[in-house]
Amino acid sequence: LLLLRALVRVAKVSGFLDGGGSHS
16 A cells, blocks of 8 residues: 555656646
């Protein structure tokens, strides 16, 4: 589950950096 949480966190960070927080 740690890997999943890490992936989700990275996905969120990428979304914020790429979309400016459009993927909330």
